Amino acid sequence: MPSVQPSDPAGYFDAAAGRPLHPVAVQAWQAAAEDGWADPGKLAGPSRRSALLLDAARETVAEAFGLAPDEVSFLPSGVHALQSAVLGAAYARRARGARIVHSAVEHSAVLHAIQWHVRRGGLAVPVGVDAHGKVSASEFLAAVNAPGTAAAVLQAANHEVGTRQPVEAVAAQLRDVPLVVDVGHQVVFGAVPDGADIAAADARLWGGPGLGILIVRRGRSFEPPFPREDPEFGRSAGVPDVPAAVAAAAALRAVRMDREADAVRLAGYLDDLRRQIAQFPDAVVLGDPVDRLPHLLTLSLLHVDGQVLLDGLERSGFIVSSGSSCTSDTLTPSHVLVAMGALTTGNIRISLHPGVNARAVERFAQALPSVLADARAQLPGAAPLQAGPQTTTPNVVDSRGRRCPLPVLDLARALPLIDVGTELLVLADDPAAGSDIEAWCRMRGQELVDVRPAAPDTGQPPGTPAAVPATAARSETAFRVRRLS
Amino acid sequence: MPSVQPSDPAGYFDAAAGRPLHPVAVQAWQAAAEDGWADPGKLAGPSRRSALLLDAARETVAEAFGLAPDEVSFLPSGVHALQSAVLGAAYARRARGARIVHSAVEHSAVLHAIQWHVRRGGLAVPVGVDAHGKVSASEFLAAVNAPGTAAAVLQAANHEVGTRQPVEAVAAQLRDVPLVVDVGHQVVFGAVPDGADIAAADARLWGGPGLGILIVRRGRSFEPPFPREDPEFGRSAGVPDVPAAVAAAAALRAVRMDREADAVRLAGYLDDLRRQIAQFPDAVVLGDPVDRLPHLLTLSLLHVDGQVLLDGLERSGFIVSSGSSCTSDTLTPSHVLVAMGALTTGNIRISLHPGVNARAVERFAQALPSVLADARAQLPGAAPLQAGPQTTTPNVVDSRGRRCPLPVLDLARALPLIDVGTELLVLADDPAAGSDIEAWCRMRGQELVDVRPAAPDTGQPPGTPAAVPATAARSETAFRVRRLS
Numbered sequence: 001m002p003s004v005q006p007s008d009p010a011g012y013f014d015a016a017a018g019r020p021l022h023p024v025a026v027q028a029w030q031a032a033a034e035d036g037w038a039d040p041g042k043l044a045g046p047s048r049r050s051a052l053l054l055d056a057a058r059e060t061v062a063e064a065f066g067l068a069p070d071e072v073s074f075l076p077s078g079v080h081a082l083q084s085a086v087l088g089a090a091y092a093r094r095a096r097g098a099r100i101v102h103s104a105v106e107h108s109a110v111l112h113a114i115q116w117h118v119r120r121g122g123l124a125v126p127v128g129v130d131a132h133g134k135v136s137a138s139e140f141l142a143a144v145n146a147p148g149t150a151a152a153v154l155q156a157a158n159h160e161v162g163t164r165q166p167v168e169a170v171a172a173q174l175r176d177v178p179l180v181v182d183v184g185h186q187v188v189f190g191a192v193p194d195g196a197d198i199a200a201a202d203a204r205l206w207g208g209p210g211l212g213i214l215i216v217r218r219g220r221s222f223e224p225p226f227p228r229e230d231p232e233f234g235r236s237a238g239v240p241d242v243p244a245a246v247a248a249a250a251a252l253r254a255v256r257m258d259r260e261a262d263a264v265r266l267a268g269y270l271d272d273l274r275r276q277i278a279q280f281p282d283a284v285v286l287g288d289p290v291d292r293l294p295h296l297l298t299l300s301l302l303h304v305d306g307q308v309l310l311d312g313l314e315r316s317g318f319i320v321s322s323g324s325s326c327t328s329d330t331l332t333p334s335h336v337l338v339a340m341g342a343l344t345t346g347n348i349r350i351s352l353h354p355g356v357n358a359r360a361v362e363r364f365a366q367a368l369p370s371v372l373a374d375a376r377a378q379l380p381g382a383a384p385l386q387a388g389p390q391t392t393t394p395n396v397v398d399s400r401g402r403r404c405p406l407p408v409l410d411l412a413r414a415l416p417l418i419d420v421g422t423e424l425l426v427l428a429d430d431p432a433a434g435s436d437i438e439a440w441c442r443m444r445g446q447e448l449v450d451v452r453p454a455a456p457d458t459g460q461p462p463g464t465p466a467a468v469p470a471t472a473a474r475s476e477t478a479f480r481v482r483r484l485s
Numbered sequence: 486m487p488s489v490q491p492s493d494p495a496g497y498f499d500a501a502a503g504r505p506l507h508p509v510a511v512q513a514w515q516a517a518a519e520d521g522w523a524d525p526g527k528l529a530g531p532s533r534r535s536a537l538l539l540d541a542a543r544e545t546v547a548e549a550f551g552l553a554p555d556e557v558s559f560l561p562s563g564v565h566a567l568q569s570a571v572l573g574a575a576y577a578r579r580a581r582g583a584r585i586v587h588s589a590v591e592h593s594a595v596l597h598a599i600q601w602h603v604r605r606g607g608l609a610v611p612v613g614v615d616a617h618g619k620v621s622a623s624e625f626l627a628a629v630n631a632p633g634t635a636a637a638v639l640q641a642a643n644h645e646v647g648t649r650q651p652v653e654a655v656a657a658q659l660r661d662v663p664l665v666v667d668v669g670h671q672v673v674f675g676a677v678p679d680g681a682d683i684a685a686a687d688a689r690l691w692g693g694p695g696l697g698i699l700i701v702r703r704g705r706s707f708e709p710p711f712p713r714e715d716p717e718f719g720r721s722a723g724v725p726d727v728p729a730a731v732a733a734a735a736a737l738r739a740v741r742m743d744r745e746a747d748a749v750r751l752a753g754y755l756d757d758l759r760r761q762i763a764q765f766p767d768a769v770v771l772g773d774p775v776d777r778l779p780h781l782l783t784l785s786l787l788h789v790d791g792q793v794l795l796d797g798l799e800r801s802g803f804i805v806s807s808g809s810s811c812t813s814d815t816l817t818p819s820h821v822l823v824a825m826g827a828l829t830t831g832n833i834r835i836s837l838h839p840g841v842n843a844r845a846v847e848r849f850a851q852a853l854p855s856v857l858a859d860a861r862a863q864l865p866g867a868a869p870l871q872a873g874p875q876t877t878t879p880n881v882v883d884s885r886g887r888r889c890p891l892p893v894l895d896l897a898r899a900l901p902l903i904d905v906g907t908e909l910l911v912l913a914d915d916p917a918a919g920s921d922i923e924a925w926c927r928m929r930g931q932e933l934v935d936v937r938p939a940a941p942d943t944g945q946p947p948g949t950p951a952a953v954p955a956t957a958a959r960s961e962t963a964f965r966v967r968r969l970s
Binding site: 017018020042080237319 | 497499502503504505506510511514515518519522523524527528529530531561562563564565568572594597598600601605689694695696711712713714722723724725726727728729792795799804806
């Protein structure tokens with residue numbers, strides 16, 4: 001399979017999963033490898049040189065984020081930094097309670113940390129999101145203000161669909177409870193939100209090496225949730241890797257130098273793409289259309305298997321993600337898309353880095369329709385159309401025995417064949433069909449009238465409401481859908 | 486202050502605290518930075534290249550250690566790997582008990598992990614060591630075989646004094662309880678000991694970047710003690726840093742290519758140094774004289790402040806450690822030296838890397854006496870001799886009001902002035918004098934006859950046993966020492 005060369009990153013549209021090391025990161029690492037290999041916590045000459053380099057890296061990161069240097073710690077990985085932030089904020093306040101309030105759409109590393117907290121007797125209070133993936137500030141605050149809350153966790157922006165969360169609005173109303181913010185995807189082009197008490201980011205998001213940044217604002221309580229070591233103000237797991245810290249800081253400074261122009265330029269590319277995609281049948285853009293990350297766009301493309309689509313796009317020279325950035329290769333549905341009530345199949349996330357140009361995005365938009373058509377043709381049972389759903393009557397679709405995403409695909413094909421205002425009955429026995437059909441109706445503005453166990457036809461006349469055929473068994477489900485448009 | 490240049494590492498005698506990045510590590514990192522930046526857990530082209538590099542690095546490490554690749558995981562730091570090893574072994578067996586049996590001289594990161602376990606309701610059972618810092622296999626096994634033991638933790642060799650621990654002897658007698666082994670200092674010139682079920686090492690010890698290796702032998706139970714992430718067989722905190730893993734593997738292969746010759750050569754340098762040091766007054770080599778790491782030697786140099794000595798050696802072009810590698814700069818006494826019953830002041834650890842040559846070690850031996858004399862001259866109250874202890878009678882030394890290490894220094898100077906077989910009484914009021922005097926007597930083969938609260942002379946005739954002068958107060962301590970040689 002041909003692949004995009006790292007020396008030509010124009011077709012790499014998966015920056016939110018990490019991006020090529022920035023050239024200044026590579027140069028900085030090389031210089032620091034020579035002079036920064038020793039333990040910066042000791043006193044001898046090589047250690048003093050390491051400590052100077054580490055201090056300079058810390059000041060660079062602090063300056064980029066408008067922080068004091070002692071608010072910045074280098075942790076050995078982005079995941080470790082995120083998990084330390086969440087658990088360290090809660091652990092410091094364990095005398096006040098064991099509740100961690102969080103949005104349902106946090107990064108999986110954050111959710112894993114919270115699950116860990118729960119397995120050890122803690123309590124997790126997830127707050128749902130709307131169809132754009134956005135938390136309601138008032139709903140979030142209501143959950144936080146219940147007694148016994150140790151920490152509130154809210155990402156600056158969602159890593160899968162780009163929607164910004166109301167961090168400032170929440171922070172303005174919070175008193176005692178510390179607000180922990182995953183700032184990774186936000187800080188590349190933006191800032192650490194005002195009101196974040198504790199924050200964390202992964203340096204790979206801006207072209208640094210694998211390294212985490214933990215931010216603890218002055219005066220905020222933090223206790224390391226894992227075994228405590230002295231380095232990095234007692235917040236890290238041992239001696240920091242100085243060359244990695246130096247490289248991360250250099251890359252951060254470099255990417256932020258042109259961040260405003262880059263943000264405008266990349267958002268412009270994605271606005272163009274969004275307009276083109278609006279012309280595609282069965283394509284929906286997910287996430288908040290306005291209050292969003294500038295460089296990230298997620299599409300829901302019905303009738304395709306995400307991985308087949310990814311492979312097809314890669315053959316055309318483009319690397320994107322499908323579903324959750326963390327779960328796309330494990331076939332687990334994205335918890336973000338589930339929380340939004342969106343379809344969890346056939347999604348692709350496009351996330352641009354500044355090395356991408358307008359021509360590459362244009363080529364992508366040109367390539368997408370044929371890649372999509374090829375991918376749809378490969379979906380078993382999906383093509384040709386006549387081999388698809390068994391439409392026993394004009395208003396009943398029998399998708400029994402067909403695995404997801406086929407039932408929702410059958411629905412999408414059959415619905416335009418009936419009159420607006422009339423109903424269609426879909427029979428399915430794949431347990432996942434329910435969430436798919438519900439999400440599809442919500443996304444497409446059609447009405448899911450009811451869902452019930454399928455039962456044999458008891459002799460009512462066919463027509464509206466659609467009758468269940470006599471062959472249906474009790475383990476099957478009938479979905480009644482009214483065409484509204 | 487002048488300092489050794491990293492480009493001339495001949496005088497860097499602190500390899501056990503991490504050593505300069507190996508040139509092949511730097512080259513490997515540069516190559517992997519180009520091709521290994523993407524998440525190796527995804528499926529697209531850049532990720533496939535990352536995964537290939539990571540697999541190759543894993544195979545290199547596995548081959549070096551005689552392991553299967555799936556027994557090797559890359560963790561984001563050496564400390565994280567050590568702590569995961571200890572706590573992950575215990576956590577997997579939590580249904581069997583909460584006891585962790587460990588030597589009292591493990592690395593501080595291991596002890597911190599065990600303290601963390603205890604704070605969460607676990608139990609720690611430390612096993613003491615002899616004067617060489619070695620655990621008794623039978624004593625260790627007796628502790629492990631008590632009911633409720635979740636894990637046994639025993640380092641391959643001590644990181645401060647070089648003594649090897651009886652890992653194979655212990656392993657041969659263990660049945661169910663997993664043996665967790667800190668192999669870092671051992672594997673550079675040796676092997677992962679047979680019988681280690683779970684092991685960990687820090688790549689900085691062989692010239693790699695900051696990265697940990699976690700080894701879980703096949704069939705052994707391990708559950709991640711921290712929030713679980715998918716990568717690295719579910720044993721790591723997130724996506725591994727592929728360039729760092731590639732660099733660590735390349736350095737390991739390079740250092741192990743000549744490891745047997747290097748071990749013989751470095752041990753030879755240290756044998757020569759040991760012979761020269763035997764001529765020095767008041768210098769004792771710590772640790773097992775035979776069953777030890779080839780590249781590490783620790784000296785106890787009475788009458789000096791360790792940091793002053795380090796500074797003097799650095800001015801002569803040599804970097805060594807003082808006391809604990811982890812606590813030397815925090816003025817906490819080394820827990821290893823305390824457990825051995827050795828003096829905790831005036832110690833230096835010399836640890837060589839293969840770039841050191843015979844000439845450098847000779848220059849070190851030549852420089853040490855004058856550096857030592859200068860350092861002793863700087864010790865407040867230590868010189869000139871006549872300003873030292875107030876010898877009120879020939880067999881009483883009054884060290885009251887003098888801070889450690891002065892009381893033991895007073896003892897060391899006064900004892901040669903009395904006849905062999907007779908006794909000296911030392912009065913001191915520094916609380917730390919007791920452990921110093923006890924350790925000094927043990928190290929020098931003199932007899933500490935008794936230790937008791939100092940009380941006024943009740944009229945017994947002066948002589949043997951030495952009488953406490955009438956000026957002593959109850960908060961003071963009297964040490965009766967018999968000169969044996």
